[in-house]
Amino acid sequence: MRRKDALYLKEKNKSSYELAQRGKQSLIAHYTAGIFSDFIFYDYGKGSKIYDIDGNEYIDCASGLGPLILGHAPDVVTEAAVEAISKGSVHGLGNGYEVKFAELLVECIPEAEVVTFTNSGTEATMHAIKLARACTGKVKIAKFEGHYHGTHEFAQISGRTAKYGPVESPQSVPDYAGIPNFVVDDTITLSMNQTESYDIIRQNKDELAAVIVEPLPIAAPLDYKEFLVGLREVTEECGVLLIFDEVVTGFRLSFGGAREYYNIIPDLSTYGKIIGGGFPVGAIIGKRKFFKPAYFDGFNLGKKSVFITGTFSGNPVTCAAGIATIEYLRDNKYLYEQMSNNVKYICENIEAHAAKIKFPLQTKSCCSIFVPYFFNGEINKPRDTKWTYNIGQYDNFRKYMAKNGVALGDIGIIFLSAAHDKEDCKKIVEAFNKSIDEIY
C-alpha cells in the first residue's frame, strides 16, 4: 500500500499542523508522543459531523472512540448536563443524580442489584479485579490476549499484543514498560475461541480469582457466543468470577449490551463510554453479594475491604448526561437496528469495491461497530488480526479518509452513531472507495 507522508494536508489542515508542532513542545498525549503519524485538531461537533480548527467539515466515524452513540452534542444530553453543571459540578459527597443514575442502571440491567461509579473504564476494570480478589480470597487473574481493559498494570498484559507463545496457551507479556514482574506472574493469558482456555482455568482454579473478558473484543468483533457459554460454565464450576468488560459493548451491541446479545450473565460487569453521555465515566455492576467487600465497617478499614472512590466519581454532570442518554436509548430502541443496518450497508459496499479492484480489504462488524482490515486471510480471534500491522496500514488510510471528508478514530475501530443517516453512510462509502483508489 502506498504511503504518502506528504499527504498531511498541510494546506487544508494548516492550523492543525501548527498546533501539532506547538503541542509537541509541552503536551505528552498519545498523539503528540508519536504513536500515530499525524492528527487533526477538532473544534466542535454536532450530530454526525465534526469540524476541525481550520473549519473543515468531516463525517465523524470515531464517535469519541465509542461514547457518542447519539452523535455530538445531542440536545437532550446537553440540556441535562448544562442544568446539572449550573448547580455545581462536584459536591464532594452524594448527589441525587448519582442515586437516580444507579437506579436507572439497575432497572435496565436485569442482574444488576448495585452499581458503583468510577471516572473511567480503566478504573472500573481495576476495581472489579480487586473486588473479585476480595470476594474469592484468591490472587491471580486470567485475561485474553488482544483484549483491551484500559491502562492499569493488569490491563497492559497481552492487551494489545496477541502473538506470543502458542495460540492454545499464550504467554503473558507486558504491552509497555513500567509493569512489574509480579503483575506478569499473577496474570494468566488465555486465547479466545480455544477450548484449551477452559483447561487452563481448571488447572489454576485454586489461585484464580477472576477471568476478565471483552465479550466482543473490539480488535476482532465476531460472534463468540459458543465460546463464552463454555467460559461461563467453566468459571462457575471452578468458583472463579467471570467479569464482562462492557466498557465498549454496554448499551452498544444492544440496549442490554453483550450480556443480552449473548444471553449470558456474568458475575461482575464493567461499563464506561456510552453510560457517561460523553463525560468521563466508569461503573461496576453486579449482584450485591459481589460488592460485600466494598461495604465498610465504619473506619475499621482492613484487608477485607476494597476502597472504591474518587473525587469525581459519580459527579452530577456525568450522571445527568448518562441518565439522559440511557433514557433516550431505552425509549428509542429501534435505533440499534438502524445503526446495524447502516454498518452492513457500508461494509458490503466497501468490500465489494475492494474486491473488484483486488485491494486487500475485509471488514468485521457487529451492530454499530466495524473494523477494516488491510489484508486477506481468515480472522477468528484477536491473534488473527495482525493488530500492529493493521493499525499501521489503517493509520495511513486514515489520512486519505480525512482528505475525503471522513474522520476516523485512531484505534482502528469505526463506531457509527444514531446520528448517522443514509446520506452520511453513502458519503462514508464514497470516501472509503475513493481512498482505496487513491492509495492502491
Ligand code: PMP
Ligand atoms: N475496557 C475496554 C473494553 C475498552 O475499550 C476501554 C477503552 N477503550 C477501557 C476498558 C478503558 O476505558 P477508559 O479509556 O475509559 O479508561
